[in-house]
Amino acid sequence: MKIKRREFLHKSAIVVAGVSAAAAGVTVAGFAAEWTARLKTLTAHEGDTLLKMARKIFPHDRLGDSYYIKTVADLDAEASSRPATAKMLSAGVANLDHSAKGKFVAQPDGEEIAALKTIQHTPFFEKVRSTEIVSLYNNQEVWKVFGYQGASYPFGGYLHHGFNDLNWLPEPPEAASPKPV
Amino acid sequence: MARFDSNDDSVVVIIGSGAGGGTLANELCHKGFKVVLLEAGQRQSPQTFRNDEWFAFKQLAWLDKRTTSGTWRVARDFPNLPAWTCKTVGGTTVHWAAASLRFQEHEFKARTTYSNVSGANLLDWPISLADLAPYYARAEDKTGVTRTNDIPGLPGNNNFKIMYNGATRVGYKTVHTGRMAINSRPRDHRSSCWQLGFCLQGCKSGAKWSTLYTEIPKAEATGRLDLRPQCHALQIQHESGGNATGVLYADKDGKHAWQKARIVCVACNSIESPRLLLNSASSRFPHGMANSSGQVGRNYMRHTTGSVYAIFNKPVHMYRGTVMAGIITDEAELNTKRGFAGGFEMETISLGLPFAAAFLDPGAWGRDYTSVLEQYPNMAGMWIVGEDMPQATNAVTLHPKEKDQWGLPIPNVHYDDHPNDVAMRNYGYKQGAAVYDAVGAVKTIAVPPYPSTHNMGTCRMSERPGDGVCNKWGQTHDVKNLFISDGSQFTTSGGENPRLTIVSLAIRQADHIAAESTKRNL
Numbered sequence: 001m002k003i004k005r006r007e008f009l010h011k012s013a014i015v016v017a018g019v020s021a022a023a024a025g026v027t028v029a030g031f032a033a034e035w036t037a038r039l040k041t042l043t044a045h046e047g048d049t050l051l052k053m054a055r056k057i058f059p060h061d062r063l064g065d066s067y068y069i070k071t072v073a074d075l076d077a078e079a080s081s082r083p084a085t086a087k088m089l090s091a092g093v094a095n096l097d098h099s100a101k102g103k104f105v106a107q108p109d110g111e112e113i114a115a116l117k118t119i120q121h122t123p124f125f126e127k128v129r130s131t132e133i134v135s136l137y138n139n140q141e142v143w144k145v146f147g148y149q150g151a152s153y154p155f156g157g158y159l160h161h162g163f164n165d166l167n168w169l170p171e172p173p174e175a176a177s178p179k180p181v
Numbered sequence: 182m183a184r185f186d187s188n189d190d191s192v193v194v195i196i197g198s199g200a201g202g203g204t205l206a207n208e209l210c211h212k213g214f215k216v217v218l219l220e221a222g223q224r225q226s227p228q229t230f231r232n233d234e235w236f237a238f239k240q241l242a243w244l245d246k247r248t249t250s251g252t253w254r255v256a257r258d259f260p261n262l263p264a265w266t267c268k269t270v271g272g273t274t275v276h277w278a279a280a281s282l283r284f285q286e287h288e289f290k291a292r293t294t295y296s297n298v299s300g301a302n303l304l305d306w307p308i309s310l311a312d313l314a315p316y317y318a319r320a321e322d323k324t325g326v327t328r329t330n331d332i333p334g335l336p337g338n339n340n341f342k343i344m345y346n347g348a349t350r351v352g353y354k355t356v357h358t359g360r361m362a363i364n365s366r367p368r369d370h371r372s373s374c375w376q377l378g379f380c381l382q383g384c385k386s387g388a389k390w391s392t393l394y395t396e397i398p399k400a401e402a403t404g405r406l407d408l409r410p411q412c413h414a415l416q417i418q419h420e421s422g423g424n425a426t427g428v429l430y431a432d433k434d435g436k437h438a439w440q441k442a443r444i445v446c447v448a449c450n451s452i453e454s455p456r457l458l459l460n461s462a463s464s465r466f467p468h469g470m471a472n473s474s475g476q477v478g479r480n481y482m483r484h485t486t487g488s489v490y491a492i493f494n495k496p497v498h499m500y501r502g503t504v505m506a507g508i509i510t511d512e513a514e515l516n517t518k519r520g521f522a523g524g525f526e527m528e529t530i531s532l533g534l535p536f537a538a539a540f541l542d543p544g545a546w547g548r549d550y551t552s553v554l555e556q557y558p559n560m561a562g563m564w565i566v567g568e569d570m571p572q573a574t575n576a577v578t579l580h581p582k583e584k585d586q587w588g589l590p591i592p593n594v595h596y597d598d599h600p601n602d603v604a605m606r607n608y609g610y611k612q613g614a615a616v617y618d619a620v621g622a623v624k625t626i627a628v629p630p631y632p633s634t635h636n637m638g639t640c641r642m643s644e645r646p647g648d649g650v651c652n653k654w655g656q657t658h659d660v661k662n663l664f665i666s667d668g669s670q671f672t673t674s675g676g677e678n679p680r681l682t683i684v685s686l687a688i689r690q691a692d693h694i695a696a697e698s699t700k701r702n703l
Contacts (some may be wrong), residue, residue: 056383058538060555113547120546129546137538137554147558148534151232153385154628157375158338163502166339168495169346169620176345176357177337177507181366181373181495 020094035069041079041086045105047072049093052105054132056112060145067142071135085127092124183407185217187440192217194428194442196457198415199272200683201667202448203392204323206408207400208691215405217440218397219430221413221449222269227394228384234535237382240567242276242593243268247452248580251596254629258543264483264596265632270410273450273634274559274680278380278505279362280528281319281326282677286310286570287515288523291673294515295522300599301570302480306672307644307653324684325369326388334358335365335374338502341530343493343561348509348617349525355532359508359528362390364681366490369395376502378531411567412438415587417445417461417470417663425470425663431587444694444703448666450685451481451636455577455669456592458640458650466502469638471657476649478578480571480641481594482674483633485523485602488530489613490541490562491622492553497561500529501670505564506531512567512612513676521604524676525567525614532562541628544623551628561617565609568676570599577639635679640669654693655686662703666690 036044054068079086096104100115107115121127138140143150152158160178171177185192193209195202198220206218217512222241231237242265249263250254256263261574266273287294288565289310321329328334337345337358348356363380364373374388387394400406411433418439420426427441447454455478459469478693509527532540534557542550575597579590598606614625642665646658655670657663666687669680676683697703 058550058551058554059548061663127442129544133539134235134535138535143534146217146534146555147496147498152375152377152379152501153232157377157386158501159374159376161501162498163338163376163378164342165334166342166495166497169342170341172337172345172356176334177341178333178358178365180336 006138038073039076042076042089046090046093047059048105050075050094050128052112053096053116053128053138054136056116057132058136062145063142067136067139070139071128072133075131078131088124088127091114092119092122092127095119095122095124099140182401183215183404185407187438189215190427190441191215191443193444193446194219194440195446195448195666196428197272197448197450197453198270198392198408198666199267199448199450200398200680201448201687202276203271203274203396204684205395205448205666208688209694210400210403211403212691212695213405214695215334215407216400217409217413217442219408219412219428219440220270220272220408220410220430221265222410224270224410225382225383226273226472227385227387227395230385230650232377232379232382234382234386234533237379241267241269241619245585246583246591248347248360248591248593249585249595250593251575253596255632258629261633263596264450264452264636265634265637270397270408271391274385275393276381277632277680277690278530280678281321281324281360281362282526282682284313284675284677284682285551286308287513288673288675289563290693291568298522298570298601300572301601302573304641304643304648304672307642311632312653313682313689316689317681317703319688320681320684323688324681325364325394326681327359327361327363327365328357328374329360330653332368333365335361335363335503335506338376339497340499340502340508340531340561341507343491343497343620344507344509344529344563344616348622350619351615353509353511353616356507357509358506361503363389363503363506371395374503378500378502378504380583392682407637412491412614413587414449414457415460415589416446417457419463419465419660421465421471423465423660425660429695435587440661443534444662444664445664447640447669450590450649450667451639451669452577452594454667455639456579456664459579460589463678464470466659468507469703471650471659471663472555473659474647474649476641478639479576480638481575481577481596481636482569482571482638483596484532484674485525485565485567485569485609487565487606487610488562488628489565489610489617490560490626490628491614491617492556492624493559493561493621494623498558499561504531505529509616512609519608521601521608522570523568523601523605525565525605525609526676526678527609527616528564528566529563533606540631541626543629552622565606565614566676566678567605567609568604571638571673572597572599572640612667635668635674637668637671637679640665642670642672655690656693664690664694
């Protein structure tokens with residue numbers, strides 16, 4: 001427990017420092033401290049960097065950080081079971097900071113995209129992007145925001161739930177589109 | 182369910198339980214043959230399917246590692262996933278969208294019709310439409326294809342309404358909800374379509390035809406089918422005279438097992454079928470079994486595909502209802518004035534949000550891309566599926582170094598787009614966009630091909646043994662008791678979804694095997 005607590009404090013301190021240095025704060029210090037403390041393998045700085053990356057790769061202003069934190073959590077889980085992934089992520093974050101000529105998390109709007117473009121063909125970037133495309137968009141809470149209803153079997157399919165409710169174009173003739181049973 | 186002895190050399194061994202293998206198994210069982218059906222995947226059911234794109238992908242797709250090469254964009258976007266096919270009982274009939282179209286007369290004579298297209302390894306099929314027509318009729322009846330056998334068409338969904346209005350406004354004449362092997366009325370002890378919107382994830386209503394819950398249980402009911410799931414064929418073996426004697430496979434525990442056979446039928450889809458023949462090389466068949474022509478693995482075709490999605494300023498909800506909800510057939514006709522050989526179909530398609538994000542522009546990121554995804558509810562989509570040119574160098578080969586979990590070389594799939602394919606795709610993108618622009622699209626998006634679900638031609642039929650792997654019955658030229666029973670036997674791809682032709686050929690092949698057995702030629 002003591003070790004965990006020390007890790008928690010260590011990670012929190014770095015996140016707070018990182019966030020206070022960020023001009024455009026995508027994370028709130030207290031919240032960040034809370035979620036990065038749960039990372040098993042990644043450091044708080046790595047977590048915070050990956051969170052900012054995730055927000056810039058698939059930016060949706062209407063989505064809060066929690067949706068993007070899932071990507072970092074999934075990366076952390078993989079890093080915990082695969083040392084090669086942990087190494088790739090750690091080196092990738094360091095390289096991104098190097099590209100950003102400082103801390104990527106501290107870069108102002110606009111410049112961080114340029115930094116990401118310099119690394120977009122690296123395995124590290126592809127790892128984050130390909131993880132995020134599932135972690136972010138395969139989330140039922142996100143589906144609600146995007147107007148995707150997902151599974152229809154529980155309510156008997158879309159047959160009686162709007163599969164043909166489009167009313168801003170003329171109805172096709174029955175020969176082309178017979179009426180439902 | 183039957184269980185035959187591994188030394189029983191009176192059985193027919195069929196490898197693969199999809200459209201070809203599953204159908205062939207049922208046909209042969211009903212003719213009195215004993216059949217061992219080897220299937221690499223597990224047995225699922227409508228109860229175990231889930232309306233969840235990623236879950237279903239992991240549950241059903243063939244995910245064993247493959248490599249890719251060539252100029253096709255799939256090699257860049259999905260380097261280890263050239264094909265989106267299935268490893269499960271029922272094969273890719275669990276995943277297919279159910280469009281059921283006959284090939285056209287001229288498509289069986291591609292070489293004659295299109296003449297000598299530079300760089301293409303075109304050949305006429307050794308059969309004609311007239312040869313296959315009676316089997317098409319049986320396949321349509323067996324699988325319950327709408328708009329045949331007095332089966333009404335399916336009702337069109339919102340995605341179809343967009344397609345219909347756009348198509349008719351640009352002057353297309355033949356637009357309807359398609360010929361689909363999806364029940365519009367209860368039939369064959371299966372329900373009618375619930376418009377679930379998850380055709381590709383395994384149909385939970387059972388309205389969509391799949392060998393999993395039609396052919397296979399019917400074959401089991403004869404008492405002559407020994408279905409062995411999770412049994413992965415490794416090698417076909419033969420006696421000194423060259424006839425096939427049986428199949429070596431790995432069972433669900435990874436243990437090697439052996440089944441003797443009087444006849445072996447290969448129906449593992451067009452990547453694994455040639456791979457199995459190549460992995461069955463021996464001193465008698467140094468370049469792979471049934472490969473004296475050198476054509477095993479060559480002429481890999483995957484259709485000239487691409488999709489067009491459009492964004493409107495009003496809601497569409499394309500994901501509601503059947504995925505392939507309608508078709509425009511005008512561009513499928515023989516028409517050489519467009520600057521390319523062959524034709525294509527335009528069929529609605531939809532993706533749920535998770536797969537839309539993954540497939541609309543693979544690899545894309547940033548605000549331009551996410552601003553498109555934010556329009557998801559207002560999106561409509563269509564898929565272009567057209568004839569691609571066989572090329573000798575588009576081939577499934579054995580990887581020189583990498584091995585699979587059984588220690589056998591994994592397949593590499595090489596595909597270079599032929600200039601004809603590129604011309605057709607670009608024309609298709611233009612026409613698809615025109616359809617959507619005609620009904621007020623705010624934006625249209627040309628989407629590159631997904632990993633291939635239509636895989637054809639790697640063990641093709643030919644009149645002359647030097648031109649292909651099997652004859653007009655799917656019987657290999659080199660080994661008389663070895664048959665190719667899937668889309669691998671296609672001489673050319675046609676412009677239509679291949680499933681109906683695969684099933685028709687399987688029914689025909691079963692008749693041939695029975696007739697030749699009666700004559701003691703097999």
